[in-house]
Amino acid sequence: MDHISQVLWQFLIKWLTNFSLYPPEASKIAPQMDALYFFMVLISLIGLTIVILLVTGFSILYSKKRHPVAVQIEGSTLLEATWTIIPLGLFLIMFVWGSFIYFRVYTPPANAMNIYVVGKQWMWKAEHPGGQHEINALHIPTGRPIQLTIISQDVFHSFSIPAFRVKREAIPGRYTSVWFEATKTGTYHLFCTQYCGTNHSAMIGDIVVLTPDDYKKWLDGSTSGASLAQNGERLFASLSCAACHNGRPDSRGPSLAGVYGSKLTLTSGQSILADEAYLRQAILNPSEHVTQGYSPIMPTYQGQISEDGVISLVEYIKNLNSNDRVEQTLNTTTLLPEGEGKAAAVGTSAGQTSPKQGMVKQ
Amino acid sequence: MAKDMQMNAHQEHENEQDDDRAALEEHRHVVPPRIYLIVGTTLLIFTALTVWASYLELGVFNPIIALFIACVKATIVVLFFMHVKYSTKLTKLTVGAGLFTFLTLIGMTLADYFTRAWGRW
């Protein structure tokens, strides 16, 4: 008896100290989403109360004891129209309100800081533009929109931060993105919410929200040398990309300076925005993404660059504003002995190791 | 509707007597072989036509023509070989429902694929 009561006591303490109805609101979007959420809870409660009142009320008023003979009623068009139109109206309000929030969550602002996230069985790897890498953790500053560009190396995962009310699936072979602006410092849960195999429930981590100053300190403290763009530059050179993409008038490939964010016309006549997803596709499946005026001669790098390598290249191309340094690397690679630059581009085995070496060096 | 009911009642009795049932089946519309022959020949001609059309350089119209001819052929088969032209409204409705759901599956799935790039140019 004594034992049981102790257990119960602990249980109660736990209950009282930990109880909450919703997670902390730590991002700009969270209060907006909660507003909609509580609006819907309110409507649901009203609806539920009406149904319960109707059912219990009628049950009491018209129980057989009180009301021995039923009165047959066919129905009432007016009443039925009421409970068709009112719910429909409310649902439509929720639809419009919800769609606004949905579009906001999945449309990152232009000035957002981009962090790359790679999901794989069973860990999250975050890559900051400065080259800082984190496993199962993400450090971010408050007061600044942050865009996550997410991809999976194997199966579907889902990057979920309940405290920010955001979530996005990590899809194999494609970038997806989500953005948020943290408002409160602290450590929050990071979950993988899409079932991804044996250790799905271990694919969790911490979102650490720091003040901008602390964030800067953290960045400095965990820098590992080369930034993503620098890494990308190295990869760009070792894969001999500059042999064609050098901005010279006679070059075989289009100049990549300033290409990010511009609108391209492809040979198929389709016009497309050169965003991260496009750049990734153009590296891995170049023949489907040939800019008008060029011929489909670029080899595919599928299976030769790791996702991290692609991310570095994308980040490099994003930040490429002029071709001056490309020219430089071009000159240096031509100075290099023949084999080294090519090796990465041709043989699969050689190609797979080379970008990784590039990563290790940083 | 009432007629339908009577028929059903009628049919129940049929179960008991085989010959009656056979007699009932006699009432069905028998499509004369002449029509089958015309339909079969038309289908073969259309096959030749679609092969010939595929060798022409028509750009975007190549698949459109190929699919159009296929639809015409399929419609002919459904109407005549499968007797839908001579069938009840119920059968026609069934065919229509199948087609509708089929198009829903394809159309609404493709709606996702074709609008993925929207808002990104």
Next chain:
Amino acid sequence: MGQQVDATGFAMWLFLLTEIMFFGGLFTAYLIYRNWYYPAFVAGSHQLDIIWGTANTAVLITSSFTMAMGVWCAETRRKGGLLLCLCLTLFLGLVFLGIKSIEYGEKIEKHHVPGFHYSLKSFTDPESDPQIYKMYHDKPLPLDMARHTEMYFGLYFAMTGMHALHMIIGCAILVYMVFRAQAGAYTTGHVTFVENFGLYWHFVDIIWIFLFPLLYLISRHG
């Protein structure tokens, strides 16, 4: 109303609806990937033999015709005619399957079966395949696009394989029907079974009517 469609006929139509939806999934996949990887689909399609394909279409349409005639024979109680029609239908069905297996054999020889030592040679280097090069003068596909021909053949085998499976089931039922018809089962006024089988057979024909242009006739002009 005029006609009385009996319960089994209606049931057969409902079953055909499920078949439409079954193939619907495959058609959806086909349309998406054809749209994405058009050059690969063109190159893959050029690998199919149009003579065999056209011949098979003709064979299947003729078998549909003989089947329709079979239904007519049953309706008009012509036992000999019914037997002849069923045997012809069965024969044409087997011819179709025979031709299909020849085509499959070619694909196996050329290593165009996805997942089993799939070879890209015909697409990255079309001149290595002189027979087909002669006809279409295909430009070599870049490696990344050439890889997607595997998707084309994946769909080719899934779609024609499902269709062939339906043909095999149909042929098996035809064999059964030939024996029953010989015993005079369908020519005493009980034509429902023949009619319903006819519906099935024509449906399989319709599927092929769509598969043929979708798989064989993508941009045949050189």
Next chain:
Amino acid sequence: MSTTIVSLPDQSTARIPKVNFISKEHGLLSWLLTGDHKRIAMLYLASITVFFAIGGALAGLIRLELLTPQSDLMATDTYNKVFTMHGVIMVFLFLVPSVPATLGNFLIPLMIGAKDLALPKINLLSWYLYVAGGIMVLYTMAAGGVDTGWTFTTPLSTHYLNTNVLSTGIAVFIAGFSSIFTGLNFIVTIHKMRAPGMTWFRLPLFVWSHYAASILMVLGTPVLAIALVLVMLERVMGIGVFDAAKGGDPILFQHLFWFYSHPAVYIMILPGMGVISEVISTFSRKRVFGYTAVAFSSVAIAVFGFFVWEHHMFIMGVSTYSTLVFSLLTMLVAVPSAIKIFNWSFTLYKGSITFETPMLYAFGFIGLFTIGGLTGVFLGTTGTDIHLTETYFIVAHFHFVMVGGMLMAFLSGIHFWWPKMTGRMYPEKISQLAALITFIGFNFTFFPQFILGTLGMPRRYAAYPPEFQVLNVFSTAGATILGVGYLLPILYLTWSLRYGEIAGNNPWQATGLEWQVQSPPLTENFAEIPIVDHDAYDYDWLEKKHEHEREVTSV
């Protein structure tokens, strides 16, 4: 005035009719080769009870594991297998066939005045297919299980697992065809076999809702079949359709899978709604309020049900613009359910209500389904879906609809038609207690999960952060109560087979044609095909019929 409408024959003289569908033939073979829809329904009832017990036991294991934050009762991969098998068994072997294959099979011919379903052999075939599918599932379990989740998400299921995905796929494929044949049979029967005078708008609403569900079975299930075939081909050959590495799109699988699996939830719930319509009308002695609206809302759910599947994929990287369309359509499909709820509530208005067990379950259904339905709107709204999807919120939502809704309806129906099926009454008091226990246990189990989900606890987690433990303990405690609630009916219903009171033809004084024949019915249902001259739920007609019978006997 009494508080019950139960009218049983004098127990000292009453006998179960000597000739009925159970006593007609004896021996196992007479059951295994039967074409009688009622016997097939009984076969189905026995087999789905077995699978429900297995699925329930697995659910118990899941709740036990989640009692503590660590994965201590079982390893994570075992846990994954357990919840996968729970899902596969409960969805494909219990929920989909539950009401249609047992009650629907038993009652549709009786309700429309037919001697059997249109295609009795196909009906038997569909039971054998069900059993074959079930055996494949059991084989899968014996061979070591499968851990894809019941959703078979690619590329996890195609490339990253080496458990028994193939045998599970085949099992679901086969069980799917069982469901197709059941649906097909119902549609043909309802169109072709109605008794003279039984027009569409005289059909009981139970028949309408089964008709709507059957349309979904026939048109939706084959798409699941082809999706599974492609998964199997992907595993065996690597055709690349769902493989991103080969240029395929894994989201395409989601499209094909949910094209079936969303309508599938309507396949599960619509027949349950049919049961509720019958029960509420009978125990309030009133015609269902707005018969046409309820009938058409079933059809509307079936039709709209095909246009909303993408709401399972809002965060999966589908086009933001298509989510708008699918979210809007989801709002539209919520309306017919709301109509039904209000129509049922108003059926009580000015009725003469009694509270037998089926009615208690029906009240439970209305309350829980309302919660389940309203929380569905949270998930159909794109904005809130981002936060709530893939968490315990969604688990709670579909258990409210499937267990709180469907299982309540199933139990309500089983109790309601038990006297008709077996000729004997179930014990009333203990069954009322069981209904109460089930309702309380259910809320204890699943309501905390809404809060867990809002807090962000992801679904399918073997281990979870410790702050979620309290609510999980509540949930597990509730599951224990729920388990008792489900065990009781199995026990007392079995008991009543032998010791229950003789029910007579029409213990509830209900109006359906099935209640006008003996219990258990004859093999051919009706000695003589009835000619229907009244609407469904016409209690005046029943009153007059009784008066007429009294006059005849007194003369």
